[in-house]
Amino acid sequence: MSNRDVKTWVVAAAVCLLCLGCASKKPVSRPPDLSGLEQADARVLQGCYDCLLDAHATYRRIGMGAGRPVVLARLFETSILLGLRHKELALDPSEFFDEARALIKELPPETEAARYLALAEAVPPDDVGTPRKTLAAFCRAQTNSGFAAKIDGVLTWLNTGSLAEPFRQYLGLAVDCGYPFRARENGAPVRLSRGVRQPPAGAPPLVAFRTANCDTLNQPVLYRLRADNQNFIEASLLLARFDLAVIDQLGPGQAGPRLDESRARFPASPQANYLSGSFNQSIGDCDAALAFYDETLALAPLHESAMLGRAICLTYLKRSDEAIAEATHMIALATDFDGDAYYWRAWNRHARKELDLARADVERAKQLKRNHPEVLTLAGEIEYDQDDLDPSKADLTNARNQASGDMNCTAIWYLALGQVKRLDPPGAGKLFEDAMGCYERGVVAAGLEIQRLEGTPNLDPAFKARRIASLKEAIQAATSQRYAAALNAANYYATASNIAAAKRLIEIAAADPTLAEKVNKLKEWLKDK
Numbered sequence: 119m120s121n122r123d124v125k126t127w128v129v130a131a132a133v134c135l136l137c138l139g140c141a142s143k144k145p146v147s148r149p150p151d152l153s154g155l156e157q158a159d160a161r162v163l164q165g166c167y168d169c170l171l172d173a174h175a176t177y178r179r180i181g182m183g184a185g186r187p188v189v190l191a192r193l194f195e196t197s198i199l200l201g202l203r204h205k206e207l208a209l210d211p212s213e214f215f216d217e218a219r220a221l222i223k224e225l226p227p228e229t230e231a232a233r234y235l236a237l238a239e240a241v242p243p244d245d246v247g248t249p250r251k252t253l254a255a256f257c258r259a260q261t262n263s264g265f266a267a268k269i270d271g272v273l274t275w276l277n278t279g280s281l282a283e284p285f286r287q288y289l290g291l292a293v294d295c296g297y298p299f300r301a302r303e304n305g306a307p308v309r310l311s312r313g314v315r316q317p318p319a320g321a322p323p324l325v326a327f328r329t330a331n332c333d334t335l336n337q338p339v340l341y342r343l344r345a346d347n348q349n350f351i352e353a354s355l356l357l358a359r360f361d362l363a364v365i366d367q368l369g370p371g372q373a374g375p376r377l378d379e380s381r382a383r384f385p386a387s388p389q390a391n392y393l394s395g396s397f398n399q400s401i402g403d404c405d406a407a408l409a410f411y412d413e414t415l416a417l418a419p420l421h422e423s424a425m426l427g428r429a430i431c432l433t434y435l436k437r438s439d440e441a442i443a444e445a446t447h448m449i450a451l452a453t454d455f456d457g458d459a460y461y462w463r464a465w466n467r468h469a470r471k472e473l474d475l476a477r478a479d480v481e482r483a484k485q486l487k488r489n490h491p492e493v494l495t496l497a498g499e500i501e502y503d504q505d506d507l508d509p510s511k512a513d514l515t516n517a518r519n520q521a522s523g524d525m526n527c528t529a530i531w532y533l534a535l536g537q538v539k540r541l542d543p544p545g546a547g548k549l550f551e552d553a554m555g556c557y558e559r560g561v562v563a564a565g566l567e568i569q570r571l572e573g574t575p576n577l578d579p580a581f582k583a584r585r586i587a588s589l590k591e592a593i594q595a596a597t598s599q600r601y602a603a604a605l606n607a608a609n610y611y612a613t614a615s616n617i618a619a620a621k622r623l624i625e626i627a628a629a630d631p632t633l634a635e636k637v638n639k640l641k642e643w644l645k646d647k
Contacts (some may be wrong), residue, residue, distance in 0.1 A: 150185030163322030167210040195285040208247025208389040247389030249420040295332035346590040355380040388418040404431035422453040438466040457486030527556035547610035557600035601630035
């Protein structure tokens with residue numbers, strides 16, 4: 119072997135040894151990047167929607183690398199929690215539930231991950247932002263599947279599951295609260311308590327929030343959650359719902375600002391938009407209410423309550439063509455509010471003197487809303503205008519016989535007018551006197567309500583002023599009607615030769631200067647009687 123060959127062999131051998139040496143070294147093992155994990159875990163327990171989103175983003179980031187086994191269960195749980203929160207806001211939960219579904223195959227079989235997801239998907243969506251038919255179909259499907267009858271067993275299983283306890287508590291509350299009137303496993307229907315629930319001792323905000331949003335809202339808990347965490351906008355939305363429930367007694371409270379911030383954070387929520395429409399309608403601003411109802415319907419086209427709110431507000435705004443069109447649209451969709459749709463369409467057609475069309479609508483409303491005093495009263499008015507006096511008397515009498523019928527002054531007035539058409543002076547006189555008493559009771563009731571409003575501390579000044587002004591207008595109108603009823607009663611009693619009654623009632627009518635000419639004529643006639 120030549121010197122050159124030897125050198126070549128030595129070099130080659132050295133290169134081979136170098137390669138073998140490199141191959142024998144083990145790769146450097148780097149620990150997974152778990153930065154932010156503790157903060158994410160804390161954010162989940164804080165419970166707000168933005169808190170859950172922050173945690174979810176952190177788990178996703180960690181899960182893209184070597185830390186995936188560490189966060190896999192956390193990512194699954196948070197995806198389900200976000201899907202449930204979307205349901206609570208009447209938003210589409212499918213993005214988060216689909217993500218949870220994709221993770222199931224990576225989790226250990228003993229976790230029974232698919233079972234958790236199935237429970238979350240069986241939780242009904244929010245009943246304010248979800249169309250009634252959609253919600254009814256959802257619950258009917260769960261009942262037909264037998265799920266509702268198994269809930270007690272499901273809750274027992276959740277208590278012993280392998281995933282995090284706060285997650286299991288939240289899911290259990292969502293299922294339990296979603297079916298408050300379910301049949302128990304033994305088949306006996308039991309109406310669960312609809313009172314205020316208290317969070318378990320030491321419960322994190324996540325669990326406290328879901329407890330407070332079960333059955334009757336727990337205001338103190340929601341106030342505390344909102345005060346402790348400015349990102350907990352969902353608590354504001356629930357508090358606004360409570361404000362709306364008591365607005366007639368306590369005024370709007372903070373409903374307006376709470377709904378404003380709820381819409382700003384959740385602009386796609388039909389719940390936040392519908393409640394904003396309902397709020398503005400309640401305070402007498404139908405123009406603003408219509409905009410929110412329109413937005414609700416853009417998000418949830420089958421939202422019956424928003425359609426009904428539109429029909430009512432359009433009626434109050436005297437936009438009868440649009441009101442009739444909205445009611446007709448509701449009827450075509452066969453909503454749960456068909457009776458109301460027929461009523462408001464009849465109301466607008468009656469106002470336009472389209473009596474035959476109004477009569478057909480109110481007859482249908484009577485079938486769908488049996489013994490409803492407002493429907494019966496409108497039916498009696500329409501029938502009176504058509505000179506169909508027997509049905510008119512029957513419907514108006516039925517309306518007067520309903521609860522608080524002694525305050526249905528319109529029904530009593532039209533009953534009196536019917537007796538005038540029947541040429542029954544004594545009957546007309548008696549009914550006009552009854553109407554006079556009804557209007558007087560209305561004046562007293564409105565006066566007492568003004569006193570209550572004036573004596574209620576911390577009532578929104580603008581709301582108080584609007585409500586008092588409206589009540590004063592009602593008092594003025596009822597007072598005028600009272601005097602008119604007294605004059606009519608006096609006239610018909612005089613025609614029936616009931617002179618004493620006529621003289622008594624004409625003195626009441628004389629208090630209205632606008633009736634002076636008619637009062638003086640009747641007094642002159644009665645002078646020598």
